[in-house]
Amino acid sequence: MAANKGKSSCSKCGKPFVGLIITKAFAAFFAIYFFAMFFFNLLVTGDDWLREQLSFMEPIMPFSWEYIPLAFIALIIGMPIIMAGIVPAIEKRHRTGNGLACKECQGIIAREQADAAEMARAKQEAQAYAYQAKIEGLEKNDPWLGKLIRSWKQDNPNQLPEESMIDELIMARNMEKAGNYEKAAVLLEKYRFWEEAGRMRRLDDQQVIKHITVDMNTLIDQVGTKGLAIPYKCSSCGASITIDKDSKKEGLKFCSYCGTAYNIDDMTKIIQHALE
Numbered sequence: 001m002a003a004n005k006g007k008s009s010c011s012k013c014g015k016p017f018v019g020l021i022i023t024k025a026f027a028a029f030f031a032i033y034f035f036a037m038f039f040f041n042l043l044v045t046g047d048d049w050l051r052e053q054l055s056f057m058e059p060i061m062p063f064s065w066e067y068i069p070l071a072f073i074a075l076i077i078g079m080p081i082i083m084a085g086i087v088p089a090i091e092k093r094h095r096t097g098n099g100l101a102c103k104e105c106q107g108i109i110a111r112e113q114a115d116a117a118e119m120a121r122a123k124q125e126a127q128a129y130a131y132q133a134k135i136e137g138l139e140k141n142d143p144w145l146g147k148l149i150r151s152w153k154q155d156n157p158n159q160l161p162e163e164s165m166i167d168e169l170i171m172a173r174n175m176e177k178a179g180n181y182e183k184a185a186v187l188l189e190k191y192r193f194w195e196e197a198g199r200m201r202r203l204d205d206q207q208v209i210k211h212i213t214v215d216m217n218t219l220i221d222q223v224g225t226k227g228l229a230i231p232y233k234c235s236s237c238g239a240s241i242t243i244d245k246d247s248k249k250e251g252l253k254f255c256s257y258c259g260t261a262y263n264i265d266d267m268t269k270i271i272q273h274a275l276e
């Protein structure tokens, strides 16, 4: 029955909780006794012969019809008081973080928990210190990363950048090395390094321009071979230039009158059309 539920000894040293065991034993005895009182009185009421047979129990068990409701009341009032009131109250005195423990062990467990917490705190502190030293090392020894970290610290006083940020900045640098400037710019933007992201994007543009001017040189060569003179009009100010064998690729980038960048795609199409 319910009295046997749960442990009645210290979870650390195994010492039994005598008070708890006695209370549970008493609860079991209480329940059995009053249940028997209820049951036998129900049985013998109006049956004198049976009552005669059970008379040997009379020293410990009274027989009369009033004991039927009395036993019933004792059970429905007494059992909840013991099982829901007294037993939990005793258990509570032995309760620790996990399971029940005796007085001495409670002290030991509390000390162990305090030690563990202290160890964890010290470990965390050491890790934080090591990380701070690592960031300071990067600031000092890595010019590019150091500059970014210092500017980040200015925007976030009394804070350290997260490890993931450092990793992604290093990734951005690798992307720059690999020529993937757009990816590098996206990574830098994530941490609000607008200027550095802008520098990456300009590198990206230069790469495109370089690629196009190579094509442009070939086109001008072909224009020269065919002896063509192709007029081209600035879309911004309307000024005209002529593309012929003497055109230099630098002269075909920006309008010399208004400074607007020529639309390289347009210009390429016009020249290609003239060459057909």
Ligand SMILES: [Zn+2]
Pocket: 010, 011, 012, 013, 014, 015, 101, 102, 103, 104, 105, 106
């Ligand atoms: Zn113990």
Ligand SMILES: [Zn+2]
Pocket: 234, 235, 236, 237, 238, 239, 255, 256, 257, 258, 259, 260
């Ligand atoms: Zn112009």
